[in-house]
Amino acid sequence: MPEHDPTRTDRLAADMRARAADKAARDEAVRVVAQWNIALAAGGGALWSPSIRAAIVADRPWLDVYCPGCRTSRVIDIRKIDRHPLASVGSLVLGLRCSWRPGSAPMPKIVGLHALPPANARESAS
Numbered sequence: 001m002p003e004h005d006p007t008r009t010d011r012l013a014a015d016m017r018a019r020a021a022d023k024a025a026r027d028e029a030v031r032v033v034a035q036w037n038i039a040l041a042a043g044g045g046a047l048w049s050p051s052i053r054a055a056i057v058a059d060r061p062w063l064d065v066y067c068p069g070c071r072t073s074r075v076i077d078i079r080k081i082d083r084h085p086l087a088s089v090g091s092l093v094l095g096l097r098c099s100w101r102p103g104s105a106p107m108p109k110i111v112g113l114h115a116l117p118p119a120n121a122r123e124s125a126s
Contacts (some may be wrong), residue, residue, distance in 0.1 A: 029057040032054050033060045036089075038052050050086075058113075062116060063110065064113070064119070066111050067105065069108050089110070092110075
């Protein structure tokens, strides 16, 4: 065995470090998304929003959007949107328009990010 090949112990240590880094990144993403959801729920509107990547890493890919024009809510899977992962979730609202009131629709409002679509979350809680 050549000397430059890592030993089993070295490979295990590297794997443990990588897992710890992944867990730390996920924990941070969950914290950021939770803070943003709390700010949105408080009604003041957030001055910032997490990145698409943070929402996906936090396993909160479902964006809940409310249209004040027709008073309906829609849920969007942000994993399927073709945007740069470092784009903010808040920037997605600029590309959304109500399909029921084209042209005259007001700007939609973001309600929050969820692990499951809100309808599915209500069903699983029952």
